[in-house]
Amino acid sequence: MLFQQITNGLTIGMIYALIALGYTMVYGILKIVNFAHGDIYMIGSFLGLFFLKELQVPLFVAFIFSAVVTALLGITIERAAYRPLRKADRIVPLISALGVSTFLISVAQLIWGTEMRPFPTSFGSKTYVVGSVTISEIQILILVLSCLLMVGLHLFVKKTKIGTAMRATSINLTNAALLGINTNRMISLAFAIGSALAACAGIMVGIYYNAVYPTMGYMAGINAFTAAVLGGIGSIPGAMLGGVLLGLVEALAGAYISTQYKSVISFAILIIVLLIRPSGILGKKEINKV
Amino acid sequence: MMENVLELERVSVKFGGLVALNEVDLTVRRGEILSIIGPNGAGKTTLFNIMTGIYTPTSGQIRYKNQLINKLKPYKRVGLGIARTFQNTRLLKNMTVLENVLVAHKEVNTEGVFASILARSSLKQKRQAIVQECMEKLEIVGLADKADQLAGSLPYGEQRLLEIARALATGCELLLLDEPAAGMNQTEKRELIKKILQLSKQYHIEVLLIEHDIQMIMEISDRIVVLNYGQKIAEGTPSEIQNDPLVIQAYLGGEVEA
Amino acid sequence: MNRKLFVLIIAALLLALPLLLGQVSEFWLHVMIMIGIFSILSMGLNVIIGYAGQFALGHAAFYGIGAYTAALLLINYDLSFWLVLPISAIVTGFFGFLLGTPVIRLRGDYLGIVTLGFGEIVRLIFVNWVDVTRGPMGLPGIPAPELFGYSFSGKIEFYYLILVLVVITYFVINRIVHSGIGLNMLTIREDERLAASIGIRPNKYKIMAFTIGAFFAGIAGAFWAAYISYVSPDAFRYLDSVNILAMVILGGSGNLAGSILGASILVVTPELLRYVSEYRMLLLGLAIVLMMIFKPTGFWGEKHRKLNFYGKVQKGEGK
Numbered sequence A: 001m002l003f004q005q006i007t008n009g010l011t012i013g014m015i016y017a018l019i020a021l022g023y024t025m026v027y028g029i030l031k032i033v034n035f036a037h038g039d040i041y042m043i044g045s046f047l048g049l050f051f052l053k054e055l056q057v058p059l060f061v062a063f064i065f066s067a068v069v070t071a072l073l074g075i076t077i078e079r080a081a082y083r084p085l086r087k088a089d090r091i092v093p094l095i096s097a098l099g100v101s102t103f104l105i106s107v108a109q110l111i112w113g114t115e116m117r118p119f120p121t122s123f124g125s126k127t128y129v130v131g132s133v134t135i136s137e138i139q140i141l142i143l144v145l146s147c148l149l150m151v152g153l154h155l156f157v158k159k160t161k162i163g164t165a166m167r168a169t170s171i172n173l174t175n176a177a178l179l180g181i182n183t184n185r186m187i188s189l190a191f192a193i194g195s196a197l198a199a200c201a202g203i204m205v206g207i208y209y210n211a212v213y214p215t216m217g218y219m220a221g222i223n224a225f226t227a228a229v230l231g232g233i234g235s236i237p238g239a240m241l242g243g244v245l246l247g248l249v250e251a252l253a254g255a256y257i258s259t260q261y262k263s264v265i266s267f268a269i270l271i272i273v274l275l276i277r278p279s280g281i282l283g284k285k286e287i288n289k290v
Numbered sequence B: 001m002m003e004n005v006l007e008l009e010r011v012s013v014k015f016g017g018l019v020a021l022n023e024v025d026l027t028v029r030r031g032e033i034l035s036i037i038g039p040n041g042a043g044k045t046t047l048f049n050i051m052t053g054i055y056t057p058t059s060g061q062i063r064y065k066n067q068l069i070n071k072l073k074p075y076k077r078v079g080l081g082i083a084r085t086f087q088n089t090r091l092l093k094n095m096t097v098l099e100n101v102l103v104a105h106k107e108v109n110t111e112g113v114f115a116s117i118l119a120r121s122s123l124k125q126k127r128q129a130i131v132q133e134c135m136e137k138l139e140i141v142g143l144a145d146k147a148d149q150l151a152g153s154l155p156y157g158e159q160r161l162l163e164i165a166r167a168l169a170t171g172c173e174l175l176l177l178d179e180p181a182a183g184m185n186q187t188e189k190r191e192l193i194k195k196i197l198q199l200s201k202q203y204h205i206e207v208l209l210i211e212h213d214i215q216m217i218m219e220i221s222d223r224i225v226v227l228n229y230g231q232k233i234a235e236g237t238p239s240e241i242q243n244d245p246l247v248i249q250a251y252l253g254g255e256v257e258a
Numbered sequence C: 001m002n003r004k005l006f007v008l009i010i011a012a013l014l015l016a017l018p019l020l021l022g023q024v025s026e027f028w029l030h031v032m033i034m035i036g037i038f039s040i041l042s043m044g045l046n047v048i049i050g051y052a053g054q055f056a057l058g059h060a061a062f063y064g065i066g067a068y069t070a071a072l073l074l075i076n077y078d079l080s081f082w083l084v085l086p087i088s089a090i091v092t093g094f095f096g097f098l099l100g101t102p103v104i105r106l107r108g109d110y111l112g113i114v115t116l117g118f119g120e121i122v123r124l125i126f127v128n129w130v131d132v133t134r135g136p137m138g139l140p141g142i143p144a145p146e147l148f149g150y151s152f153s154g155k156i157e158f159y160y161l162i163l164v165l166v167v168i169t170y171f172v173i174n175r176i177v178h179s180g181i182g183l184n185m186l187t188i189r190e191d192e193r194l195a196a197s198i199g200i201r202p203n204k205y206k207i208m209a210f211t212i213g214a215f216f217a218g219i220a221g222a223f224w225a226a227y228i229s230y231v232s233p234d235a236f237r238y239l240d241s242v243n244i245l246a247m248v249i250l251g252g253s254g255n256l257a258g259s260i261l262g263a264s265i266l267v268v269t270p271e272l273l274r275y276v277s278e279y280r281m282l283l284l285g286l287a288i289v290l291m292m293i294f295k296p297t298g299f300w301g302e303k304h305r306k307l308n309f310y311g312k313v314q315k316g317e318g319k
Helices: A002-030 A037-053 A059-085 A091-112 A137-159 A161-171 A173-178 A183-209 A216-231 A236-256 A262-276 B044-052 B074-080 B097-102 B113-118 B121-141 B156-169 B186-201 B214-220 B238-242 B245-253 C002-021 C026-051 C059-077 C081-103 C108-128 C155-177 C180-190 C192-197 C202-228 C238-251 C256-272 C274-294
Strands: A127-130 A133-136 B004-015 B018-029 B033-037 B059-064 B082-084 B174-178 B206-210 B223-228 B231-236
Touching (some): A002 A037, A002 A133, A002 A161, A002 A216, A002 A236, A037 A059, A037 A091, A037 A183, A037 A216, A059 A183, A059 C274, A091 A216, A091 C108, A091 C238, A127 A137, A133 A137, A137 A183, A137 A236, A161 A173, A161 A183, A173 A183, A216 C108, A236 A262, A262 C081, B004 B206, B018 B231, B033 B044, B044 B074, B044 B174, B044 B206, B082 B156, B097 B121, B097 B156, B113 C155, B113 C180, B121 B186, B156 B174, B186 B206, B186 B214, B214 B238, B223 B238, B223 B245, B231 B238, C002 C026, C002 C155, C026 C059, C026 C155, C026 C180, C026 C202, C026 C238, C059 C081, C059 C202, C081 C108, C081 C202, C108 C238, C155 C202, C155 C256, C192 C202, C238 C256, C238 C274, C256 C274
Parallel strands (some): B033 B206, B082 B174
Antiparallel strands (some): A127 A133, B004 B059
């Protein structure tokens, strides 16, 4: 029972981590919370469904197509709804993000309807038993692919020239621009990567629960944001750590306390972390200058 | 007999590894104008911030009228009679000059929900009296005839005066002025000096002053404290400070200002 | 003088409206009632966002708490609506106080997401606490209010009731925001650290704003429960919170009349565009983004604020 819950917790934790990366990368550079990120994830999931069902492409092609299209969507959203507001009051892009979120949800409702839709793939239903733990194919896919994506992102950010430029941008936007880095391109890149990762997460969740629906991004978004804050918002390893931790806590709480109210738990964690240690586990403390 | 109003005893402030203030002793005596000078980054504003409660000291004690106030929240210190102005003026730019003073008035801050819904004539009279008092503060700094203008539309020098009026409206007994003359021309500075002296002599307010204009400092201070790299390096009357070799070195060795 | 005349004309029109409209269309009376409900909700939220500057996103939750409180009291305890209305408001105000107390230390965007989460939690409780709320099935059969033995049976009665409630809400909130409390809230909104350094206790006023906003959401909720005679979790979702927020923002935060304008626009527009009603939320989202880009202060924003509302300088002074 315990190990089963840990496995399930790890699975969903990986998903949170993937989505949390999008929050954290954008926050790292622009210092805004992209409220619409959860809905970008939802769109990614629906796109995966579309490619699988309507175009009948193989699963891995659906992943790639959906990631690419969602990345473009992320870039477009930044261009249209956030970039014009960069000099405005902090609250203004937040409200704009809410507008984007509402927009995306209703687009999904218009195209795909408000009902839950199943994911038409035979993949993932096969299960394996290891000791006392039952693990399904899709869980293995989630664990493996998430790890690969995160390691890939980590290497990209640490080892490549563009990754270094991105880190410089997130340390200080103005200085990076003075160093000759095209910061707008870095911002677009952050949105693109975050959105692509969210799309992958969306497809995997769609298969895992065999359900996609327009408001699925809402709670997932709050959970992933909690994960990002828990790990330390702005920190990439923090988002991964936060996601996994949150997934575990949620699975264990769901199993041993209450299933219906397990989202209350992530909410409670969010408030507690924000009140006690707003910089999270791996984040740096901000010194407030007067 | 000299009475101490504010006492700092071996006060230190550290931000991570950075020592902003290092075991500073300082006293403000009854009725005096005390100036704090020192090169940029010497810790002058940090000193104000720990006195007003924006930071708490890492170690040491702050006493105001013999009461330990180390951990007291900023708004509570205002209640005790400590008020300040800011180096970079912090005004409510979209509100009127009068409103900027009103917000600092004690009675405005204690108005209750039900009283303000009912808005009886007694409350209206009280409000009129408060407005009157705030107008008097504006009178002192010479901004009374601009009461209806937006604070953001005032020229820079007058914005600084407005900050002083606002601090006065809190009913303060100790006034902390952070570079009040910055951005003022000579005539404005003369006016400012007159007003600070008036506050001290006529209204019996203790004034603590951070300023770069050495000439002004020498003219109005009763005593001067010199800070350098978070440490107090000298203290004394203007003439003592002028001849202190450590001070001269600090100023010549560091950045020359004023 | 002109202003007084204007107010009188509006008042006369609003009073006579059912006579003009009643026979023509029950439907438009319903629209007017909805405008009333959302005016109360958005004026309350305006205190929190527009005056105290706290970016709260879960306002539909307070609306829901008010509605469920009223529904449960009316169904289970057979109390008079006139008693239930203030009780629901006080209960909801208390929830505003409870939520406000821990979260006010949070900064803008964090506060937004926490209050958003709060809204979802409240909805989950409505859905899952089946013993009390009957879950997704909702609570039907809420009795209509009675006045002097006469039961509210048509839309006209409810129309006059909401008209009275909107006027009271406007009057009360207007007095509050134009008092010392309002001045302090504006100061906190503009510069919290400054507020503290001139003797204002920021937390006190932030909690006060939450309590006031929730209190009036409770009134709107209780009215809604009695009006529709049925409550279910569906009316208090995330999108409903966004909708109320949009009313405050479009109308102009920091201006009560703006909130009524915002509520009117966002209630009426979808009805006018009924042939594209599926596009309602889509257009709303688009409108929010465009508004932020081109007119972030809303239609009737800060510029319409009454200056020196606290007290005027007497003529002949200051010279």
